[in-house]
Amino acid sequence: MSALSLGASRTRPAPAPRRGARARRIRAALAFYGFISPWLVGTILLTAFPVGYAVYISFTDWNGMTSFMPWVGLDNYRQVLTSSDTLSALSKTLVLAAIIVPVSILGSLALAVLLNKRMHGRTVMRTLIYLPAVVPPVAAALIWKVIFDKNSGAANRILALLHLNAVSWLTGQMAFVAMIIVLVWAIGSGIIINLAALQTVPAEQLEAAKMDGAGPLTTFRHVTLPAISPILLFQTVLVTITTLQTFIPAILLSPISDSSVVTNIQPANDVYMVDVYEQYFDYSRYGLGSAMIVVFFVVILALTALIFKFLGRSVFYAVDPTEGRS
Amino acid sequence: MGFSRTLSRRSVLRGAGALAGSTAALPLLSACGGQVGTSSASAKVQAVKPGTITIMSPTGEITDDLVKGFEQAYPQLKVTQINTDATRLNAMLAAGNPPDVVRDAGTDVTPYIASQGLALNLDAYFEQSSVFHDADIMPVNNVWKWDGTQQGTGSRYGIAKDWSQDAMWWYDTQLWANAGLAARRPTDPITYAELLDAAKAMTKSSGGKTSMYGLWYVTPDIDRIAAMVATAGGKIISDDLATVDFSSPEAQQALAWIVQAGKQGLGYSVANPSPDWDGPEMFAGKQATACQGYWYTGFTETTAPGFESKLQFNAAPLLGSTRISPTFGAVGFWIPAKAKNPGASFAWLEWYCGGAGAKQRISAGDGLPSVHSLLSVLPQRNDFERAVIATQNNELDYIKVVQVASPYALNTAINTTLAKDFPQAITGSLSVGQLADLLTTDVNAVLAAGKKALGK
Structure with missing residues (x-):
């Protein structure tokens, strides 16, 4: 210029x-x-x-088919909050989350730490452990259904080799155990996330800890864990939400028949989303089903807020997460 | 920056939410004015208009050959099939853009689809039909009738494509004989108590596993229970179809039988569901009996050739002394009230359920025809088929519409409720009396909710 x-x-x-x-x-x-x-x-x-x-x-009593949508105000919400069936489904779902979330988070972290060690066949092991995560959920549930079949499944064959009686895995309370096994089986994606997180732990900090005489457990507790804590928080939120929304294993682990699929879902596996599905598509109660969804949204939101409130304090951020906020 | 002050990113998102909310309300405002009818007047007959008809039916059930045959008979029409999907059907009905023809079970849906104005009243179409004549239509099609208060009388809302008397049953003659049981006359009905004893003799269990079930897959469906109760002279549903009662002695007798069969592990049950249905389990040698109707003839011959030589087809069992042998489906077709080309839809019903298409299917032994005039084409090519026809012809005298469906809830809803409650009696400590009370309370709650949703 x-x-x-x-x-x-x-x-x-x-x-x-x-x-x-x-x-x-x-x-x-x-x-x-x-x-x-x-x-x-x-x-x-x-x-x-x-x-x-x-x-x-959610404020109507719509049956999903006709144009008739009677306004019922808060009736559906009152039903959701007072129905013993719905509250039972909600409690089963919360129990499921209370089991799956810690087992998945701790299990995937432990396996990730093991797979992070230098050893022969590490890549093969990583592939094998991650494999379940790439199996589509539908295929996974159907594979487990075959394994758990009472009369011809592999699970009972193993029990027979141990001279134990066959277990009816897919019925009664055992159906809940079977669902937990299927859900925990697919922790591979958590392992991969944790493995990636472990790669981000600064080598100089690990080196410094070693030089200061810290043992493996102390190093893990005071160096590794704080470094990967944001990832663990993210995983906790993610696993909590996906577990609360469990639906496919509950449906697909149920035996089929020539009648409705839902009629064969074992009461033990009648989790919240199954109950919602029933209200919509078995009972044609679209209003009640929608109210259940809205209530569930609030429950998930509250649980997520609680997780942030209580676990957020223990999370170490290399960068101040509040930076840039006005 | 001025622009971002007046229309910031945040305000755009807020606006988007408000727009979405208001858009959501638009169709609802118009929907609020809708009314639910209790029955509809007969539709005026419309001519077949050229175009495409969409049929909702399970994939593969209507073969390409049959579609081709129909399109040759009606060159101005093309057929498109969509898979049976209750969710999709609901959405299509609600949007006012339903399929032209829907495949369904007449026993289960007629009161519901007719009373809610979802189905087209077909009286006028049947009156002018050159294929269907009143005297020729078999009585089983009465399940597709609804008069505003009762199923079985009144206007026609559909027709069966093929059907069976579904309480009839089959046994494997080798397994029957091996258990030391005397061969039965196929036309003499067995009692449910005798059946339980026979099943006990054929069931083989060891180490918690069952290698042979003597009884079929006993599902506590409302139509099966109602059929059992009807043979003892009782009934489940009230005259106004608004309530049920499982506490009568006849009903409790039926419940007790189902509970016992489950408790003793004589067949798959709702507490120990089958990995499949009766057919595959029986052909795999895991089940000695099957509760299936006439249609099992063609199914066996095509699916497990040779197996039919071991099978015997039998009259429907009795709980009491009244011979009633109902259908649990009368599966056929109905035409939605808002179908775009009802003339073409009815042409499909005529061709597939009473015309050339029906003849082609019925001659394969896949079910009984909807019209008397096609009974003669039922296959009788070998001893097995002739024996089956003899049993079946005898049983036709006992066909009756057993009222189970309500205009206030689909049978799916009722069956889901029954399936939730039954395990408590089969594996738990609930007595039959307590189960009867629980079922009555729970099913009545479903019906009451449905009634309330209709504004009644």
């Missing part, structure tokens, strides 16, 4: 730059809306609209 032009711009500062700045702002805004519009349209049509619709339905 020449001195002359610089001088000219100094003497005539007014309209042209304002127009230019305004044009830039408009261009920036158009670019912003252009880029977010696919997401925005998708969110409105596929998330906000269905959610709004479901909330509306």
Whole structure:
């Protein structure tokens, strides 16, 4: 840029730059809306609209087929909060989460630590342990169903070799145990996340701990664990939410028949989302089912908030997570 | 920046949420004015319009050959099939864009689809039909009738494609004889008590495993229970179809039988469900009996050729002394009230259930026809088929519509409730009397909720 032009711009500062700045702002805004519009349209049509619709339905007694939608106010919510069936399903779901979340988090962390050690066949072991995570949930549930078959399954054959009586894995209270086994079996993805987290632990800190005479347990407790704690918090939230929403194993571990699938779900596996499914598609009570979904959303939100409140304190962030907040 | 102050990212998102919410409310406002009818007047007959008809039916049931045959008979029509899916059907009905034809079980759905104005009243179509004549239509199709208060009389809302008397049963003659049981006359009904004894003799268990079940898969479905109770002169559902009562002596007798069969492990039960249905289990040599109707003839011949030489087809068992042998399905088709081309839809019903398509299927032994005139094409090519036909012909005298369906809930809802309660009596400590009370309370709650949802 020449001195002359610089001088000219100094003497005539007014309209042209304002127009230019305004044009830039408009261009920036158009670019912003252009880029977010696919997401925005998708969110409105596929998330906000269905959610709004479901909330509306929760105040009606709609049967899902006719155009008749009697307004019932808070009746459905009252039923959700007082129905012994729903509360029983909710308690089963919470028990399931109380078992699955710690077992999955601690199990995947322990296996990740083992697989992080230098040893022969490490890659093969990592592949084998991760394999269940890439098996589609439907296929996994069906494989386990064959394994747990009372009369011809592998599980009872092993028991027979040990001279033990056959167990009816898929019925009664054992159906709940079978579902837990299926859910825990697929902890491979947690292992991979933990393995990735373990790679991020600064080598110099581990080295320093070693030089200071810290043993493996002390190093793990005071160096490794704080370093990977944000990942563990993320996993805890994720596993809690997915476990609370358990549905596929409950459905697919149930024996089939020529009648409805749901009628064969064992009472022990009648978890919350199964109850919701029944209300929608067996009982045609779309209003009640929607109210159950809304209540469940609040429960999940509250649990997530509790996890953040109590576990968040123990999380060590290398970068201040509040940085940049006004 | 001025632009971002007036329309920030956050305000865009807030606006998007509000827009979505208000959009969600629009169709609902119009929906609120809807009414539920209790029955509908006969529809005016519409001619077949050229185009495509969409049939909702289980994948593979209507073969390509049959579709081709129909399209040759009606060159102006094309058939598109969509798989049976209750969720999708509900969505299509609610959106006012239903399939042109829906495959369903007449015993289970007629009161519901007719009373809620979902199904087209087909009286006028049947009156002008050149394929269906009142005298020729078999009585089983009465399950597709609804008069506003009762199933079995009134207007027609559908027709069976093929059907069976589903309380009839089959046994493996070798296993029967090996258990030391005397061969039975197929047309003489066995009692449920005798059946339990026979099943006990054929069941083989060891080490907690059962290698042979003497009895079929006993599911506590409302239509099976109602059929058992009907043979003892009782009934489950009230005259106004709004309540049930399982506490009568006849009903408790039926419940006791189902509980005993489950408790003793004589057959798969709701507490020990089968990995499959009767057919595959029987052909695999794991089950000695099957509670299936006539349609099992063709199924056995095509699925397990040779197995039929061991089978005997028998009259429906009795709990009491009244011979009643109902159908649990009368599976066929209904036409949604908002179908776009009802003339073409009815053409499908005529061709598939009474015309050339029906003839082709019925001659394969896959079920009984909807019309008397097609009874003659039932296959009688060998001793097995002739024996089956003899038993079946005798049983036709005992067909009766046993009222089980209600306009206030689909049978799926009732069966789900029964399946939840029964295990408490089979594996738990619930007595039959307590089970009867629990079933009555729980099913009545389902019916009451359905009634309330209809604003009644």
